[in-house]
Amino acid sequence: MSLEGIVERREGSPAGNGNGPVAKQPAPPARPTYGDRRLRLNPNTEHKPERYDDVQSEYDSAIISYLERHLPPSMLDVSRDAKVEFMKEILSPYLPEGERNRVQRHKEYRKTLMSAYQPLxxxxxxxxxxxxxxxxxxxxxxxxxxxxxxxxxxxxxxxxxxxxxxxxxxxxxxxxxxxxxxxxxxxxxxxxxxxxxxxxxxxxxxxxxxxxxxxxxxxxxxxxxxxxxxxxxxxxxxxxxxxxxxxxxxxxxxxxxxxxxxxxxxxxxxxxxxxxxxxxxxxxxxxxxxxxxxxxxxxxxxxxxxxxxxxxxxxxxxxxxxxxxxxxxxxxxxxxxxxxxxxxxxKYQKDFSSWCGECQREKKERHSQSVAATKLAFFKAGGGSNT
Ligand SMILES: O=C(O)CCC(=O)C(=O)O
Ligand SMILES: [Fe+2]
CATH class of the missing domain: 2.60.120.620 (q2cbj1_9rhob like domain)
Structure with a gap:
């Protein structure tokens, strides 16, 4: 899931598909509006997100907390429930169907287990x-x-x-x-x-x-x-x-x-x-x-x-x-x-030489080969001779 992706997907979502009149829907229940609903590209590091461990959702509570720092300023002071609803809506397209079902089933499994087990x-x-x-x-x-x-x-x-x-x-x-x-x-x-x-x-x-x-x-x-x-x-x-x-x-x-x-x-x-x-x-x-x-x-x-x-x-x-x-x-x-x-x-990187032992070894080898090739070219060109 790319946060850049989220920003782009939220912009200018059309009400209809542009192919003629949109079928009339029953009016949705009144929802608060929050002005600018665009996410911040960079997180607000001064904002301390709430904890969402208790929230029932397909998403890990840490992801919801993490996303809170990207909320538009107008959203930061609204109720916790409203923030959760807004963030769930933003995240919903990013879980594939199978994964969504798996996560949901796991949440239900955990809920059943926790309501039945008495801690010692x-x-x-x-x-x-x-x-x-x-x-x-x-x-x-x-x-x-x-x-x-x-x-x-x-x-x-x-x-x-x-x-x-x-x-x-x-x-x-x-x-x-x-x-x-x-x-x-x-x-x-x-x-x-x-x-x-x-x-x-x-x-x-x-x-x-x-x-x-x-x-x-x-x-x-x-x-x-x-x-x-x-x-x-x-x-x-x-x-x-x-x-x-x-x-x-x-x-x-x-x-x-x-x-x-x-x-x-x-x-x-x-x-x-x-x-x-x-x-x-x-x-x-x-x-x-x-x-x-x-x-x-x-x-x-x-x-x-x-x-x-x-x-x-x-x-x-x-x-x-x-x-x-x-x-x-x-x-x-x-x-x-x-x-x-x-x-x-x-996902966007190919070189892991800051931690992978083999990437490091390959990098060192490339470096010594290029040093050796440079030396060879230098000597072939007559460099280093004292004539
Ligand atoms: O048995 C252990 O101590 C290792 C366990 C382990 O590596 C793991 O569960 O991933
Ligand atoms: Fe392990």
Whole structure:
């Protein structure tokens, strides 16, 4: 969806098709008019958009919030409902029919689930930083400087950051809640959607009420890091997410194949419990075109062992997988953080050498070839001789 596109489509929409009289319609209910209805091309960065998490619509609430900054000035002071109605109308042509139906069905699924499931630990459903996070993580985010982040993190391989994040008591509560949710699902025989195409076990946290808490967690605690470490892949403009848990062990998933995430930035935190194996393996960052190319042995190969409470933060395009969990039970929380702005801009780009390891390698190779060709031409022309 292009915002430029939206601007153009809204201009001068005709009342009829120009082929004769327009059939008379019953008068529509009176609607307020808002003067100039054209969107701003550039967002009003001083305007703080409202949150629309509670709005029932086919669109992600983050997109509605994002669009609010583009509203014409006359629309900014109208009621929240009027803004929503206006923005839904603007967005409606941009979802293809199939996608619209899918999104609608998912909204209904989530609504049914949330109205039936009784949360066990209500305190998890809103963000309580001092109860959730370890003091070192809280301090680094509060200080919010690159130096404070660097003091907190380790970077065992370029672009992979690890740090202690959750309190053991928080991990226990979340594990308990997930277990309770799964028990309930089995008792009432509700067929739940699994987190993604590669996992048969696990649950989508957003689907049973944790979406608003996770939104806040990302906004206040992941985005500050993503802005500093991943600006070239939309780390400064994260605006939606997919939050879930994956489960490995006997009678669960065992391992996870080599893949990239449907995310710009991924936060992966181990919640527990006791387990052996399950190491993550990483093999370098790649764009779509280069996703199947070889890893560079020196720089791009890393194995990482999960530790409960500890987070790994990486680009979604950082290729990875998880080795078999050979005993015990491993549960990790994943936040796939996305940026609609980055995705839109990516459509118009071909060179991803600011983050793709293979684009970078090709660029370097082109550069050395051109330096070599220039040198050769220079010597052939007699340059550099002292005759
Ligand atoms: O099992 C893990 O820790 C990795 C999970 C993962 O990469 C994913 O769900 O995308
Ligand atoms: Fe992944």
């Amino acid at each position: 630990h209500k305190e998890l459903y809103s963000l309580h930083p001092s109860a959730f996070f370890v003091p070192s993580f809280l301090k680094a985010i509060n200080d919010s400087t690159e130096e404070s982040f660097r003091n907190l993190l380790s970077e065992p391989s370029p672009g992979i950051y690890t740090f202690r994040m959750f309190q053991p008591s928080f991990c226990e509560l979340l594990l308990d809640e997930v277990e309770n949710f799964e028990k309930w699902v089995n008792t009432v025989k509700f067929k739940i959607m699994r987190p993604n195409t590669m996992n048969k076990y696990g649950a989508v946290l957003d689907d049973f009420g944790l979406e608003a808490m996770l939104n806040k967690l990302i906004e206040e605690f992941v985005s500050p890091l993503a802005k500093v470490f991943f600006p070239e892949v939309g780390g400064s403009t994260l605006d939606s997410h997919h939050g879930f848990v994956v489960e490995y062990g006997k009678d669960k998933d065992v391992e996870l194949g080599f893949h990239v995430d449907d995310a710009e930035v991924t936060l992966n935190v181990c919640l527990g419990k006791d387990f052996f194996g399950g190491d993550l393996f990483f093999r370098g960052i790649r764009c779509d075109k280069h996703v199947n190319t070889e890893a560079q042995p020196e720089q791009e190969i890393l194995d990482y062992s999960h530790v409960p409470g500890q987070a790994v933060l990486h680009r979604g395009r950082h290729r990875h997988g998880a080795r078999p969990t050979t005993s015990g039970h491993r549960i990790n929380m994943l936040l796939w953080c996305r940026s609609s702005v980055f995705r839109e801009m990516k």
